[in-house]
Amino acid sequence: MRYSDEHVLLHTQRDTRTSRFKGWVLVLVPLAAILFQVYIPLFFQFLAYLELPLIVTVYFALMRRSPIGGLLVGAIVGLAQDSLSKNPLGMFGITKTIIGYVAASVGLRLDVDHPMIRLILGLFFFVFHQFIFWVLSRVLLGQQMNFETQRTLVLGLLNAIVAVSLFHFLDKLKQRT
Amino acid sequence: MDTLLNRYRNITVLLLVIFAQLILLAYQVKNDKDVRLIRLAAVTAVTPLARAIETVRGGTDGFLQNYVLLRDARSENGHLRSELGKLKLENQFLRTELGTADRAKALGAFEARSPSKMIAARVIATATGASASAVFVDRGSTSGVEKGMAVVTPDGIVGKVLAAYPTASQVLLATDPGFAAGVVSQKNHVHGILKGQGHGNCHVDYVQNEEKVETGEWFYTSGDDRIFPKGMQVGQVTAARAGNPFQEITVDPIGLANGVEEVLIVLAGIHQEIPDFKTAAQPMYLAPAVPGTAKEAQAVSTSGPNGTPALTTDADKITARYREVGEEQGHKFGENPPGSRPADFNLEPKMGEKDGAVVKPRAAGETPVSGAANGGRQGGPSTMKPPAPASPSPASTKPAPGVSPSHPKAASPAQANPPQ
Numbered sequence: 001m002r003y004s005d006e007h008v009l010l011h012t013q014r015d016t017r018t019s020r021f022k023g024w025v026l027v028l029v030p031l032a033a034i035l036f037q038v039y040i041p042l043f044f045q046f047l048a049y050l051e052l053p054l055i056v057t058v059y060f061a062l063m064r065r066s067p068i069g070g071l072l073v074g075a076i077v078g079l080a081q082d083s084l085s086k087n088p089l090g091m092f093g094i095t096k097t098i099i100g101y102v103a104a105s106v107g108l109r110l111d112v113d114h115p116m117i118r119l120i121l122g123l124f125f126f127v128f129h130q131f132i133f134w135v136l137s138r139v140l141l142g143q144q145m146n147f148e149t150q151r152t153l154v155l156g157l158l159n160a161i162v163a164v165s166l167f168h169f170l171d172k173l174k175q176r177t
Numbered sequence: 178m179d180t181l182l183n184r185y186r187n188i189t190v191l192l193l194v195i196f197a198q199l200i201l202l203a204y205q206v207k208n209d210k211d212v213r214l215i216r217l218a219a220v221t222a223v224t225p226l227a228r229a230i231e232t233v234r235g236g237t238d239g240f241l242q243n244y245v246l247l248r249d250a251r252s253e254n255g256h257l258r259s260e261l262g263k264l265k266l267e268n269q270f271l272r273t274e275l276g277t278a279d280r281a282k283a284l285g286a287f288e289a290r291s292p293s294k295m296i297a298a299r300v301i302a303t304a305t306g307a308s309a310s311a312v313f314v315d316r317g318s319t320s321g322v323e324k325g326m327a328v329v330t331p332d333g334i335v336g337k338v339l340a341a342y343p344t345a346s347q348v349l350l351a352t353d354p355g356f357a358a359g360v361v362s363q364k365n366h367v368h369g370i371l372k373g374q375g376h377g378n379c380h381v382d383y384v385q386n387e388e389k390v391e392t393g394e395w396f397y398t399s400g401d402d403r404i405f406p407k408g409m410q411v412g413q414v415t416a417a418r419a420g421n422p423f424q425e426i427t428v429d430p431i432g433l434a435n436g437v438e439e440v441l442i443v444l445a446g447i448h449q450e451i452p453d454f455k456t457a458a459q460p461m462y463l464a465p466a467v468p469g470t471a472k473e474a475q476a477v478s479t480s481g482p483n484g485t486p487a488l489t490t491d492a493d494k495i496t497a498r499y500r501e502v503g504e505e506q507g508h509k510f511g512e513n514p515p516g517s518r519p520a521d522f523n524l525e526p527k528m529g530e531k532d533g534a535v536v537k538p539r540a541a542g543e544t545p546v547s548g549a550a551n552g553g554r555q556g557g558p559s560t561m562k563p564p565a566p567a568s569p570s571p572a573s574t575k576p577a578p579g580v581s582p583s584h585p586k587a588a589s590p591a592q593a594n595p596p597q
Contacts, residue, residue, distance in 0.1 A: 031222070038302035038313070039227050048303065067187040075194050083219030084313075085305040086339055086349060089212050090202035092305070094195055101191045140202060 019063040020175040029170065030056050030077045038084055049155050051126060053077045055163045057096050058125045059170050061103035062112045070107075074100025088141070095132045099125055118167050122160030127152055217342055220313070224345035227302040228315055281439060287331035293406050294445040295329075296320055300437050301345065310353035310373060311336075316442060317344045325404060327443040333410040333432030334358065334398060335440050348440070351379055351411075351430045359401030360411050360428075363451060365389045368399055371411060371428065378415065381426035388424070390417045396428055397451045408449030 033052035041048035057077050061070030078096030082089045103125060110117055130152050137143040182189065205211060281297065296316055304311035316322050318341040326338040328348050336350040337358075349356050356373040360381060367388045369381040384390060394414045400407030412428040419425075499522055503510060508520035 031226075034305070035223060035226055035230070037305050038223060039230060041303045042300065042312075053305075068190050071191050071194055075198070079198075079215060080219045080223075081305045083216040084223060084302075086311045086347065086353075086355070088202050088205040089215055090198040090205075093198045094202070097191065097194050097198065101187070140199075141206065 018065045021060070021063075021173060022175055025173045026060070026073075029173070030060075030073070030080070034077070034080055034084065037081075049158070050162060051129065051159055052162075052166075053081050053092075054096065054099065054126065054129050055122065055159065055166055056170075057100050058103045058121065058163070059167055061100045062107035062121070063174070065104055065107040067101050067104040067108075070100035070104030071097045072100070074098070074103075091133065091136055091141075094136060095129055098132055099129050102128070113171075115164050115168075118164050119160045122163035123153075123156045126156035126159045130156075211340070216340065220342045220345055220347075224301060224313055224315070224342070227313070228344075231299070231301050283331060287441065292447040292449065293443050294447075295441040295443050296322070298322075298328075298346070298440050298442055300348075300440065304347065310350040310356075310375065311339060312348050312350065312437065313345045314348055314440060314442070315345055317342045317346050319343050321444050322346045322442050327405045327409075327446060328440050329405075329409055329443060330432045330437070330440055332434065333412060333430060334405055335432045335437055337404050338442065346442070350433060350437070352377060352433060357402070358405055358411070359399040360396045361399040361407075361451060362390055362414075363395040363397060364391065365394075366451075368401070369396075369426065371396070377429070377433075379412065379428045379430050381414075381428055382423060384424040384426055386419045386422075386424055390414060390424060390426055392417055400448050406443065406446030406448050408451050 030053065033056040036052050037048075037050070057070075057074045060073045064070065064073075074096035075093050078091075078093035079089060081092040081096070085092065103121075106112070106121065110121075112118060112121065131147065134145055134147045137145050201212060285297070298314035298316040298320075300312045301315045302313040304313070314328075322338060322341045324338055324341050326341075328335045328337060334351055336348045336353070336356060339347040339349040341347075351358070351371065351373055352375065353373040354375045356371075356379075358371045359368070360371045361368050365388065367384055367390050369384040372380045372382050374380050381390075381396060392414050394417075396411040396414065398405035398407055398409040398411060410431055412430040412432075414426055415429050416427040417424060500510065502508075502522050502524055503520045506520040506524070
């Protein structure tokens, strides 16, 4: 399938229309994502590699197309994630703040309703998220972590596939205008 | 100015939020303190939900199992009346409940057996982050849990409490790279530090290459870390090899071997002894004696009075001499009342008369010379001087047949010719 620039880039005011969500969706969906991350790996350990909080952050940032909204959602989700981790508060917070901001900025320019774009963005944001976290761990905490590119790409692809499915489900929770 | 702020509003907010979080991060790292309020809010929001989900899951699991069993019971016992079926269902349900309580019972038994004060807890969530080796348990500060407490199972250690919140606690597992505990090996009592590696196995560090650690050996907690009480099982050595500068010892943590579901938090630890290492008593093959030498060897080995084994050490010979002298004078060792006249140990035993020696009281300053009595050494019994080198008599230096020359004393006249 050929997907031309005209379909990828947004030009008109109609194209850049933001999506709206009900308040409970904005609260419960990130909470469910965090709950999934802390509870499900107890039974299925391989699912620990699924970054649902990241996927949810990217989704809301892309759909709302508001950089400030995106970074705030990222900061809150990230800090909640930090609270439940053994890391100092702020590691996931800073990472997801940047991700939320960049995702919202990308959402202003790209047609993020197309599954292929969503797949690529899912992969890109996962790798970007891992990279920022790795940089912060080394620079701010002095931890000697390795950045495993191949592993990150594979996990990124798996997360992207899940993201496309989840985005499709979350689209149904959009407020109709 | 307003226009400028409006123009760069997004990036300004981004920088402000990142800067605020950097300050938060710097505060925690520099002061080694946690911002408890934020964590408390998140844990309080999430862990009750996790606990509720876990309860629902357990109930659903039990219901499904019972339902399946009920279907089986119906198919097998269709002719039974409905009331009987209900009773069976109830019975089955109770059995399932009993089965699920088995682990808790085992924990309870261990809790009662162990001298340490413990509290049982259930794992309700894992920590966020793919590489994190930490879990949440459903006991918190309201149950008396505090940061730094040890977490164990009847099999072995699990980890330690990283943070205690009112309704839950975060436990750092022994496999986490940030975990460390003092350990000691069972067999050779080699001390080291157990460290997590981020995956299934742990590493015992700071063990010198000269110290002996064998594969298959068990490590126990040493109590040095003031977290784990001494004497708790840690794991078995899976690999031990020399390294630079310390040995590279890999330990398989037994407490985490079968996954962690129920654990015990040690509220007040009591040190225990490390169990002794027991080697299996294996039968040892002894080849038959050389023909012709067996009798001679027996003659020497039973050359003592009444066929008792020959005396081998100087102490044995001195003791035998005192006993002999005491018996001749009617002295009973250990029975004479205080103040009674002690035996005169300066007298030579009468056995010497048989050998032609003259028994007489020893003059002051005279030292006994009888090689049979004291092994040819000088020094009276009261002086207990260190033995001076003396030239042994030819009789004592000549080894008896079948006796090694390295033990010439065994061939002394008194032993070679036992009293008839």
